[in-house]
Amino acid sequence: MSITSKISNFPEYAKDIKLNYSKILNEPTLNKQQLYGIILISSITTKLDDLVEVAMEEAKEHIDESLLEDIYGAYSIMSMNAIYYRFTHLATEYDYSTMPANLRMQFLAKHKMEKTDFEMLCLAVAVIIGCGKCINAHEVVLRDNSIPNQTIQTVARIASIVNAISNVMRVLK
Numbered sequence: 476m477s478i479t480s481k482i483s484n485f486p487e488y489a490k491d492i493k494l495n496y497s498k499i500l501n502e503p504t505l506n507k508q509q510l511y512g513i514i515l516i517s518s519i520t521t522k523l524d525d526l527v528e529v530a531m532e533e534a535k536e537h538i539d540e541s542l543l544e545d546i547y548g549a550y551s552i553m554s555m556n557a558i559y560y561r562f563t564h565l566a567t568e569y570d571y572s573t574m575p576a577n578l579r580m581q582f583l584a585k586h587k588m589e590k591t592d593f594e595m596l597c598l599a600v601a602v603i604i605g606c607g608k609c610i611n612a613h614e615v616v617l618r619d620n621s622i623p624n625q626t627i628q629t630v631a632r633i634a635s636i637v638n639a640i641s642n643v644m645r646v647l648k
Contacts, residue, residue, distance in 0.1 A: 511537040521641035553600035561606040
C-alpha cells in the first residue's frame, strides 16, 4: 500500500491534503532519493505507525538500503536537538543558549549521504517539531551550500503536508 492509496479515502474536508501530496510526488526541485527521504523522515517524525509503514514501502523503491541508516540517524539526532534547542530559545528567564549543550551529536558528521541531502532531512524534522533555532541553523547550512530557496521551501512544504496527512489519519481512526 502507498500513501496515495491510504489517503484516497480522505473525506472532502481533507481534499487539499490529498491534492498537495499528489503534487509533491512530481516535485521537480528534488531527485527521487531526496523526495522520498524527506517523505519518510517526515512520516517517522509524526510518530504515526500506519503512515511510517506505507511511507517505508514507497521509499524502498527510491532509497538505497544503506541510506536508511542516515535517515534514522538524522531523525534520532534531530528528535533530541530540536527539543533541546527549542527549549533554549523558548526559556525566557535565563539565556541557556550561552551554556554548552553537553549533547553528543557525532552522527551529524558520520552520515554517508551528501551533506545537503542530510541537512534537508534534518530541516524536515525541525519543521515538524517546530524548533526555530534548528530550522534556522539547517536553512543557513543549505543556503551556504548553494541550495536554492525554492528547494528549502519545498522541504518545509513536504514536511507540512506529511504532518497534515498524519493528523487527518489520527482524526479518522
